[in-house]
Amino acid sequence: MKILIDGIEIEAQFGETILEVARRTGIHIPTLCYHEAFGGQGSCRFCMVEVTKNGSSRIVASCTYPVNDGIEVKTSTPQIDKIRRNIAMLLYKRAPNSLFMQTLYKEHLCTENNLVEDPHEKCILCRLCVNACATMGASAISTVMRGTDKRVATPYDDASAVCIGCAACAEVCPTGCIEVQEDNNIRRIWNQDFTLVACEECGKNFATREQLAYIMDKSKQDAPATELRFCENCRRKVLARKLETFNG
Amino acid sequence: MGKKSKKKQVLVCCGTGCIANGGLDVYQAFKNNLGELFELASSDDIKATGCHGLCSSGPFVRILPDDITYCQVKASDVEEIIEKSIKNNELIKRLLYRDPQSKKRVQNLEKVAFNSMQLKKALRNVGLINPESLQDYLDRQGYQALRKALKMKPEAVVKEIIDAGLRGRGGGGFPTGLKWKACQATTSTPKYIVCNGDEGDPGAFMDESIMEGDPHTILEGMLICAYTVGASKGFIYVRDEYAGSVTALTKAISDARKNDFLGEDILGSGLNFDIEIVRGGGAFVCGEETALLASIEGNVGEPWDKYVFPTEKGLWGQPTVINNVETWSNVPLILLEGAKKFASTGTAGSKGTKVFSLVGKVVNTGLVEVPMGTSLRDIIFTIGGGVPGKRKFKAVQTGGPSGGCIPESLLDLKVDFDSLNEAGSMMGSGGMIVMDDRTCMVEVARYYLQFLAGESCGKCVPCREGIRSMLEILERICNGQGCLEDLDLLEDIGESVRTAALCALGRTAPNPVLSTIKYFRDEYLEHIVDHRCPAGVCKELSEFYIDAELCNGCGLCSRNCPVDAIQGEKKQPHVIDNSKCIKCGECINECQFLAVKVR
Numbered sequence: 047m048k049i050l051i052d053g054i055e056i057e058a059q060f061g062e063t064i065l066e067v068a069r070r071t072g073i074h075i076p077t078l079c080y081h082e083a084f085g086g087q088g089s090c091r092f093c094m095v096e097v098t099k100n101g102s103s104r105i106v107a108s109c110t111y112p113v114n115d116g117i118e119v120k121t122s123t124p125q126i127d128k129i130r131r132n133i134a135m136l137l138y139k140r141a142p143n144s145l146f147m148q149t150l151y152k153e154h155l156c157t158e159n160n161l162v163e164d165p166h167e168k169c170i171l172c173r174l175c176v177n178a179c180a181t182m183g184a185s186a187i188s189t190v191m192r193g194t195d196k197r198v199a200t201p202y203d204d205a206s207a208v209c210i211g212c213a214a215c216a217e218v219c220p221t222g223c224i225e226v227q228e229d230n231n232i233r234r235i236w237n238q239d240f241t242l243v244a245c246e247e248c249g250k251n252f253a254t255r256e257q258l259a260y261i262m263d264k265s266k267q268d269a270p271a272t273e274l275r276f277c278e279n280c281r282r283k284v285l286a287r288k289l290e291t292f293n294g
Numbered sequence: 295m296g297k298k299s300k301k302k303q304v305l306v307c308c309g310t311g312c313i314a315n316g317g318l319d320v321y322q323a324f325k326n327n328l329g330e331l332f333e334l335a336s337s338d339d340i341k342a343t344g345c346h347g348l349c350s351s352g353p354f355v356r357i358l359p360d361d362i363t364y365c366q367v368k369a370s371d372v373e374e375i376i377e378k379s380i381k382n383n384e385l386i387k388r389l390l391y392r393d394p395q396s397k398k399r400v401q402n403l404e405k406v407a408f409n410s411m412q413l414k415k416a417l418r419n420v421g422l423i424n425p426e427s428l429q430d431y432l433d434r435q436g437y438q439a440l441r442k443a444l445k446m447k448p449e450a451v452v453k454e455i456i457d458a459g460l461r462g463r464g465g466g467g468f469p470t471g472l473k474w475k476a477c478q479a480t481t482s483t484p485k486y487i488v489c490n491g492d493e494g495d496p497g498a499f500m501d502e503s504i505m506e507g508d509p510h511t512i513l514e515g516m517l518i519c520a521y522t523v524g525a526s527k528g529f530i531y532v533r534d535e536y537a538g539s540v541t542a543l544t545k546a547i548s549d550a551r552k553n554d555f556l557g558e559d560i561l562g563s564g565l566n567f568d569i570e571i572v573r574g575g576g577a578f579v580c581g582e583e584t585a586l587l588a589s590i591e592g593n594v595g596e597p598w599d600k601y602v603f604p605t606e607k608g609l610w611g612q613p614t615v616i617n618n619v620e621t622w623s624n625v626p627l628i629l630l631e632g633a634k635k636f637a638s639t640g641t642a643g644s645k646g647t648k649v650f651s652l653v654g655k656v657v658n659t660g661l662v663e664v665p666m667g668t669s670l671r672d673i674i675f676t677i678g679g680g681v682p683g684k685r686k687f688k689a690v691q692t693g694g695p696s697g698g699c700i701p702e703s704l705l706d707l708k709v710d711f712d713s714l715n716e717a718g719s720m721m722g723s724g725g726m727i728v729m730d731d732r733t734c735m736v737e738v739a740r741y742y743l744q745f746l747a748g749e750s751c752g753k754c755v756p757c758r759e760g761i762r763s764m765l766e767i768l769e770r771i772c773n774g775q776g777c778l779e780d781l782d783l784l785e786d787i788g789e790s791v792r793t794a795a796l797c798a799l800g801r802t803a804p805n806p807v808l809s810t811i812k813y814f815r816d817e818y819l820e821h822i823v824d825h826r827c828p829a830g831v832c833k834e835l836s837e838f839y840i841d842a843e844l845c846n847g848c849g850l851c852s853r854n855c856p857v858d859a860i861q862g863e864k865k866q867p868h869v870i871d872n873s874k875c876i877k878c879g880e881c882i883n884e885c886q887f888l889a890v891k892v893r
Contacts, residue, residue, distance in 0.1 A: 078755075088599045089753045091794045105793050110599040125793070129756075132790040136759035159783055161763050171758070189594070189752070192577060194762045196752030 047115040052122075064108035064119055065093055075108050075121050076130065078137075078170065081218065084177040086110040090170075092133050096120040105129070130154055135161075137170045144168045144221035168223030171196060175215035175224060183264065184208050187215060187236065200236050211240030211254040245277035247284060252277035301339065302380055304328065307354040307421065309345030309503060310538055311660075316368060317353035318342070323372035324355075328380070341424040344507015345499075347417070348408055349660040351391060356403070356421075363403035364389035394657045394679045408658045411677050413639065415647045416463075416623045417663050420507035425542045428549040431510040437555055439626035443518045444563040451522045452478060455625070457633035459645035464490055464581070464618030465693070465722045466798065467644070467711035470625075473615055477523040477605040480613040485525040487516045487567075488609065488616040490586055491532040491539060494578040495694030496745065498725040500649040501619035503661055505532065505539035508623065509546035513569060515622030517555065518629060519615055520567040528569040529609075531586050534576045543571055578695075578749035581723075582797045583616045585751060596751045597797035618723065620649055640666035644710035648721070652678050654728040655685065664709075671705040674728055684888055685730035689813070693722030695742045695749070696802035698809030699735060718809040720802060732882065734831035735814040736821050740768040742806035750799060757800030760791035764807055774834040776822040781811060830892035833877045837893040840881075842867035844889035851881035851890060 049058050051073050058067045063086055068075050078090035086093075086109025093108045098118040105126065108119070120126070131154045138151040142163040147170065171189070175198060179187050186209035190199045200206040211233055216224040227234040231242040233254055242251035243258060258274050265271075276284055306321040321342045328340055346354045351365040357379055364375065367389060378384040390399040393406050400406050414420075423430035431437070443451050456471030477485060489512055493501040505512065516528045532539050547569055550556040558566050572590050580586045580595040587609050589595040608614025624646060628636045637645045644666040650673065653659045657679030664673060670690060674680065681687045689699040692709075698719030700707065707713050711721050729738065743765040752758045764787055767780045788804035795801045811818060820826050827835035840851070840860075845867040852860035852868055859875040862868030870881070870890075882890045 088796055090755050091796065092755070094794055106601060107599055107796070111601045128786075129790050129794045132760075132787060133755050133794070136763060136787070137755060139763065140759055159779070160777070161783075162766060171752070171755075192579070192748075192752045193750040194747045194752065194758060194765075196758065 047113065049113050049116070050118040052120060058113040060113075062113050064095060064097070064106075064111050064113055064117075067113055068108065068119075068121065073121060077109060078133075078220070079172040079174065080109045081174050081177065084174070084181060087173060087177070090133065090172055092130055094126055094129050096123050096126060127154075131156055135159070139163050141167045141170050141221060141223070144170070144223065146170075146221045168221050169198060170221055171198070172220060173198070174218045174220070178214040178218045182210075182212060182214050184210055184212070184260070186210075203237065205238040206236060209236055209238055210256040210260045211235055211238065212257045212260075245280050246275045247280035248277060250277050302360075303358040304340045304380070305343045305354075305356040305358065305422070306341065307344075307346045307352055307356075308342040309349070309352070309421075309506060310499065311345065311349035312352035312354065313538075315353050315366070319369040320353050320355060320367050320372060323369040324376075327372060327376055341427075341430070343423060344420040344425050345503040345661055346403075346421040347412075347661045348391075348403070348658055350658055354403075361402045361404065363391060363401070365391045365403075407679065408660075408662075408677050411668065411672060412663050413647050413665050414663050415627055415639075416504065416620050416649055417508075417661065418627065419511060420503055423508065425507050425509055426545050428510065428546070428553060431508070435630060436510055437514055439629035440514050440517050440521075440555070441561065442629050443521055444561060444565065448478060448522045448524070451518065451629070454633045455628060458628040458636040459633075459640070460621065460624055460628060460636070461644060461711060462618060463620035463624070463648065463723065464583075465720065467721060470617060470621055473603075473605055473617070474519060474522055476603065477525075477613045477615045480606055482613055483524070484527060484612055485523055486609045486612060486614040487520050487523075487525045487528040488583075488587070488590070488614055489516055489528070489530040489622055490581065490583060490616055490618045491530055491536070492574050492581040492586055493533055493536075493619070493723060494581045494749075495723055495725040497653040497727055498651045498694060498723055500651055500661060500724050502533075502536050502539055503649075504619050504623050505530075505536065506542050509539075509542045510550065511623045511626055512543070512619060513546055513550050513555065515617075515625035516569060517560070517565075517567060518625055519617075519622075521563070521565050523613070523615055525615070526566050526568075528567060529572050529590055530569060531572045531574060531580070531590060534574045540571060540573065547571070577751070578745075579751040579797075579799055582799050584797065587614065587616065594751075596753045597799070599796060620724070641708060641710045641713075643712050648709070648724055650724045650726045652726050652728070654691075654726075655681050655687075655730040655733070656728040657682050666710045667708045669706050669708055670700065673709065673726065674705070678728065681728065681730045684886070685732060687728070688731045688733055689729045689735065689738075691719075691727040691729065691738065691806075692725065693720035693802075693805070694725045695745045696720075696799060696805050697722050697725065698805040699729070699738060699813065700809070701813040703813075718812055719805060732829055732831070732879070734772075734827050734829040735810040735817050736768065736771055736827075737829075737831045739806045739810045740765065740772050743768055743803075746799070746803050750803065751797075754794075754796035754800060756791040756794040757796065757803055760787050760795070760800075761803055763787055764791075764804065768807070771818065771821050772827075772832045772834070774821070774825050774832070776818075778822060780822065781815075781818060784808075785811060826892075828892060830877070830879055830882060836877050837872055838870050838875060838877065838879075838881065838890055839893050840868050840870055841889045841891050844887050846887060846889075848886070850884045850886070854880045854884045856880065 075093050078092045079087045088107045088110040095108045097106050134150045134154040135156040138147045139161045141147045186206040213226050216226045233240045240254035245252050308317045324340050355364045355367045452475050460470040461467040577595045580589045582597045584597040585595045604614045640646050647663050649663045691699045714721050747761045747765050750757045770776050788808045791804045830836040847865040859871045
């Protein structure tokens with residue numbers, strides 16, 4: 047099917063979202079809760095666009111709206127810009143001390159107002175961490191509570207029995223609000239301590255013991271394979287050496 | 295007891311409101327006493343029925359065929375009722391309903407103003423049958439609509455529903471027939487039928503009264519749809535608090551299974567369909583259909599974008615028809631009386647009737663069912679009997695917590711889906727809260743936003759953060775710390791939330807704020823500029839005084855003042871000591887002469 051985004055005609059496939067089509071065409075639509083690994087959540091509403099079909103227009107979330115034949119998309123209109131400005135403003139008020147939100151606040155030309163700012167909050171509830179954890183297969187964290195009390199946590203804020211301490215949540219977090227402390231060979235995350243394992247080649251800590259056990263379990267291996275003994279960098283070196291011996 | 299044709303029947307209202315006032319005790323008293331006297335206790339002639347509607351005067355006892363209705367009956371009245379009204383056809387005047395307009399006692403409640411303008415369609419059986427009796431339902435054409443539908447082609451059934459112009463009663467007002475048609479057109483199986491019984495609006499109990507009072511009609515509606523779209527499984531999602539509904543529906547489902555109305559090859563038609571009850575977990579947002587579906591699936595009750603309708607991808611990604619309780623109860627009626635008859639009631643865009651729960655500052659509170667297009671004035675003043683006491687009507691809030699407040703100037707508005715939307719409010723599921731001049735509209739907006747702040751699912755930013763910010767501003771205004779820019783900010787954020795929020799809850803959440811700013815802007819300005827709450831509700835902005843000209847020194851205010859802040863000689867004007875006053879407003883509420891005022 048053919049669709050129009052900002053006046054550009056694009057061939058789109060059934061099942062694609064507007065955002066996916068725009069991204070692969072190089073058209074920028076700003077997002078906060080979207081990650082290509084997890085797909086659209088429709089929760090931040092930052093990617094709203096105007097869709098016109100058969101003469102009638104509506105504002106939709108581009109990350110969840112499936113393309114259909116003949117739609118015309120505008121990625122920026124005064125109304126959409128205002129929505130994005132308000133979202134940036136509201137999230138900045140929620141997490142004013144996050145550099146990420148400070149930048150976004152300026153980028154979207156937000157104006158001063160007297161809404162209270164929370165100096166202690168850094169999370170903007172984009173839920174990328176929750177998605178990352180679910181995708182890793184652990185699902186140790188989720189959103190808890192509802193309404194304005196909603197937040198991300200482990201069940202009852204206790205140490206989670208299924209957390210493997212991989213810190214994928216912290217890795218994907220745009221505001222850096224998930225605390226990961228590392229001291230000697232101990233990683234502390236989500237109120238829980240994990241023992242770090244050192245790379246056999248360079249000696250650098252590269253994963254938690256639970257993480258490696260989890261991978262072994264998932265890949266049904268009894269003993270740590272090469273990939274599980276070395277850090278990401280050394281793994282290449284080791285493999286390269288192996289190949290040399292093989293060739294020679 | 296007379297001839298058999300004149301055999302008396304006693305209907306005791308055992309709706310939730312009447313149970314709270316001792317309805318079950320009254321019913322038991324009849325069972326105990328009447329049983330001995332007339333050997334009736336085991337028969338169906340003493341019925342515990344669903345809600346009679348006029349909840350403010352319950353518990354009700356209705357005696358047929360004489361059609362005598364007694365109000366506010368206590369168990370201790372039962373013996374007298376048996377002696378006088380059942381044995382001797384005598385009326386007990388003191389138990390008759392006193393019409394607030396004419397001040398006269400009325401024998402037949404159907405003839406009072408509260409009932410005269412009503413048209414019971416969705417509630418046609420509620421209050422008349424024992425909800426636990428399948429026979430009672432069958433006696434009132436129960437399952438006849440299903441039998442009729444099973445003889446029709448599925449396409450013809452859908453056409454009937456489309457022609458009837460039935461729109462979803464849960465709030466959205468989407469044409470029911472088109473929904474069914476879309477689901478019918480899908481080829482993927484299995485398909486599901488869902489009944490939304492997660493009625494969560496504060497003060498609303500329309501759906502509860504149907505689930506409790508006439509459960510089979512819901513099953514019948516769902517069965518007709520199942521046959522029409524080719525579904526094999528149904529779910530009724532019942533709000534957690536509605537224990538009575540669960541009981542009634544469980545019994546109805548069990549009876550329906552035993553009598554070939556649910557299960558395999560229903561009535562020899564080849565239709566296989568069964569229904570399961572799912573209890574909600576107490577989240578208001580699960581009344582939103584996609585959140586409800588997520589909840590049935592066992593996931594967190596959060597909505598998803600409905601760019602693809604549930605009729606195509608609903609429960610577990612399969613085609614699903616989801617309708618509200620009241621919608622389902624209209625379905626058998628359409629099949630029975632025909633689309634044409636159904637569509638003869640209502641307005642151009644909204645056909646049939648709508649049940650409202652009329653509550654708040656109104657004389658007759660309860661359930662009312664009126665044709666679409668009935669004016670607000672008729673509902674509130676003719677049926678509801680107006681505002682009690684000497685207070686004045688100020689606004690009516692329709693559509694639940696995220697509805698809007700409609701002012702006196704729009705009282706002649708003909709109520710239907712479209713007119714309420716145009717007025718900045720909505721039909722919602724039919725909540726109607728009447729407010730008098732003791733209501734502060736800023737505080738009303740604050741109250742609803744506080745409710746929504748706790749009941750939003752918190753998934754999308756506009757709803758969660760928008761409500762949080764609007765609530766913050768409203769709290770500031772109520773505390774006397776508002777500024778003029780706050781109004782612009784409220785409108786600016788409100789507009790964004792209205793367009794950008796994920797689900798209907800979020801998109802309508804700004805309604806209480808935007809509608810009160812639209813119609814009661816002066817009241818906001820009084821709070822902000824004059825630091826005064828004219829209704830005397832916001833404590834920081836209220837100071838009470840007694841108008842010496844109006845006060846006759848009756849002393850009612852000083853006797854009711856919890857902190858002894860009011861002094862005065864008998865028959866002399868009283869005075870409020872503002873250093874002691876805690877601004878609870880008791881004196882204003884008690885004064886019969888409107889002498890207590892807000893400075």
